[in-house]
Amino acid sequence: MLEVRNLHVHFGVIHALKGISLTVNDGEIVTLIGANGAGKTTTLRTISGLKKPTGGEIILDGVDITNTSAQERVKMGISHVPEGRRVFSNMTVLENLELGAYLRKDKEGIAKDLKKVFDLFPVLADRRKQLAGTLSGGEQQMLAIGRALMSRPKILLLDEPSMGLAPLLVQEIFNIIKDVNSNGTTVLLVEQNARMALQIAHRAYVIETGRIVLAGPGAELMESEEIKKAYLGG
Amino acid sequence: MEQLLQQIVNGISLGSIYALIALGYTMVYGIIKLINFAHCDIYMIGAYVGYVCMAKLGLGFVPSLLVSMLVCTLLGVAIEKIAYKPLRNATRIAALITAIGVSLFLEYTTMFFATANVRTYPPMTGFMAKTFKLGDVVISAQQILIAIITIILMVLLQLIVKKTRIGKAMRAVSLDKDAAELMGINVDSTISFTFALGSALAGAAGILVGVYYNSINPLMGVLPGLKAFVAAVFGGIGIIPGAMLGGYVIGIVEVFVAGLGYSMYRDAVVFAILILILIVRPAGLLGKNTREKV
Numbered sequence: 001m002l003e004v005r006n007l008h009v010h011f012g013v014i015h016a017l018k019g020i021s022l023t024v025n026d027g028e029i030v031t032l033i034g035a036n037g038a039g040k041t042t043t044l045r046t047i048s049g050l051k052k053p054t055g056g057e058i059i060l061d062g063v064d065i066t067n068t069s070a071q072e073r074v075k076m077g078i079s080h081v082p083e084g085r086r087v088f089s090n091m092t093v094l095e096n097l098e099l100g101a102y103l104r105k106d107k108e109g110i111a112k113d114l115k116k117v118f119d120l121f122p123v124l125a126d127r128r129k130q131l132a133g134t135l136s137g138g139e140q141q142m143l144a145i146g147r148a149l150m151s152r153p154k155i156l157l158l159d160e161p162s163m164g165l166a167p168l169l170v171q172e173i174f175n176i177i178k179d180v181n182s183n184g185t186t187v188l189l190v191e192q193n194a195r196m197a198l199q200i201a202h203r204a205y206v207i208e209t210g211r212i213v214l215a216g217p218g219a220e221l222m223e224s225e226e227i228k229k230a231y232l233g234g
Numbered sequence: 235m236e237q238l239l240q241q242i243v244n245g246i247s248l249g250s251i252y253a254l255i256a257l258g259y260t261m262v263y264g265i266i267k268l269i270n271f272a273h274c275d276i277y278m279i280g281a282y283v284g285y286v287c288m289a290k291l292g293l294g295f296v297p298s299l300l301v302s303m304l305v306c307t308l309l310g311v312a313i314e315k316i317a318y319k320p321l322r323n324a325t326r327i328a329a330l331i332t333a334i335g336v337s338l339f340l341e342y343t344t345m346f347f348a349t350a351n352v353r354t355y356p357p358m359t360g361f362m363a364k365t366f367k368l369g370d371v372v373i374s375a376q377q378i379l380i381a382i383i384t385i386i387l388m389v390l391l392q393l394i395v396k397k398t399r400i401g402k403a404m405r406a407v408s409l410d411k412d413a414a415e416l417m418g419i420n421v422d423s424t425i426s427f428t429f430a431l432g433s434a435l436a437g438a439a440g441i442l443v444g445v446y447y448n449s450i451n452p453l454m455g456v457l458p459g460l461k462a463f464v465a466a467v468f469g470g471i472g473i474i475p476g477a478m479l480g481g482y483v484i485g486i487v488e489v490f491v492a493g494l495g496y497s498m499y500r501d502a503v504v505f506a507i508l509i510l511i512l513i514v515r516p517a518g519l520l521g522k523n524t525r526e527k528v
Contacts, residue, residue, distance in 0.1 A: 074417065
């Protein structure tokens with residue numbers, strides 16, 4: 001589905017990504033874990049087109065999309081839930097979800113997907129007229145995920161969905177990610193909460209200062225001594 | 235009492251003009267955080283286009299209004315593309331200085347072609363020359379026209395912003411550019427559209443002023459522009475209803491100060507209001523110092 005080859009990104013003189021390569025296969029949940037500042041968010045932002053790479057290729061379903069705009073990538077099926085949720089705070093829940101389907105023209109399909117999102121997140125249905133900025137952190141995260149699903153993506157990029165949420169909510173969000181995935185959406189998940197991420201991921205990559213240092217099945221990495229020490233707290 | 239009502243009528247006319255201009259300032263600020271100093275000159279160009287249409291081409295008021303709005307729309311979009319877009323990622327001060335440059339460029343280019351002389355709109359005829367008396371309050375047809383056109387344009391603007399797809403895109407971009415881009419919104423064309431809307435309103439304000447006050451000149455935009463900017467800040471910059479409210483308040487205050495016999499101080503009073511607002515409510519009357527949940 002998605003293939004990233006030897007991706008380089010610079011911020012001015014800072015070399016943030018130093019040749020990242022990763023693959024996400026159809027139907028998988030793949031997680032990218034690592035410490036703060038390792039380049040996780042930059043990787044996602046480059047895949048979704050918000051950041052231009054200085055080298056390397058991004059390939060979606062066999063098509064090189066490295067030089068396409070963020071807008072075109074949404075059309076091609078990449079949907080990105082950014083770090084910090086970034087819901088449109090002064091707009092209603094419903095307007096936020098409608099914006100998620102901004103590029104779609106199929107009214108019926110949109111209505112159907114809206115219903116699906118409301119089934120997935122009943123709390124959003126109750127608050128559809130409420131301004132997104134007045135939602136709690138967990139609800140905003142649900143809205144951000146719902147909004148991303150409204151474009152009917154092939155692959156969902158999730159950046160730190162657990163950030164700032166209470167443990168119970170974190171569990172709920174991860175259950176939802178599993179649900180979304182089992183309904184056929186491929187997921188690339190970036191997380192600092194490595195334990196949770198590895199539990200639901202089919203495969204995982206570990207990123208350290210702009211390089212992939214380890215890769216393997218989620219369960220396997222969970223058992224690795226190195227990972228335990230560095231990311232799972234011993 | 236009649237005196238009071240008369241001043242309110244006059245104030246609403248002037249306030250409508252300020253409100254129309256203020257909307258352009260506030261929308262552009264809302265979306266790219268730029269105070270577009272050239273905006274007041276788009277208004278001036280609107281007045282000149284109206285003049286050419288009515289005095290030289292002999293067009294009626296409504297066709298002239300539409301031509302004026304159209305020309306200003308194109309001008310606004312062109313200015314954005316040529317002057318501001320290349321600076322999208324530059325510092326805000328660079329864009330601001332560029333805006334001042336564009337403003338001077340428009341003023342003196344107009345002066346070059348149209349000379350610095352004051353031009354007068356042709357005298358109004360027919361309905362447009364009528365005045366109505368309600369008791370001792372005199373209302374001219376032009377004042378009614380200004381009020382009605384302003385209201386129509388504001389209602390249209392609200393409909394566009396609230397109900398249409400591009401309006402939603404505008405709001406999304408002004409709230410969060412990155413997130414808007416992730417929705418598949420074309421940020422550049424949304425910004426262009428915002429300039430187009432604001433400039434069309436300024437064009438309408440220009441021709442209305444021409445019809446109302448009769449005389450126009452290449453520097454006519456400077457002071458009304460500043461006052462409209464005050465109106466936008468007064469209402470809360472970036473907030474569309476705020477600009478409308480601010481425009482009317484500033485217009486009415488100005489007319490009242492003049493009506494009380496302090497004509498000399500009317501500009502000073504307007505700017506004193508700006509200072510006061512910045513001290514007491516920096517976010518403006520309708521502005522909120524929003525705190526976001528994390």
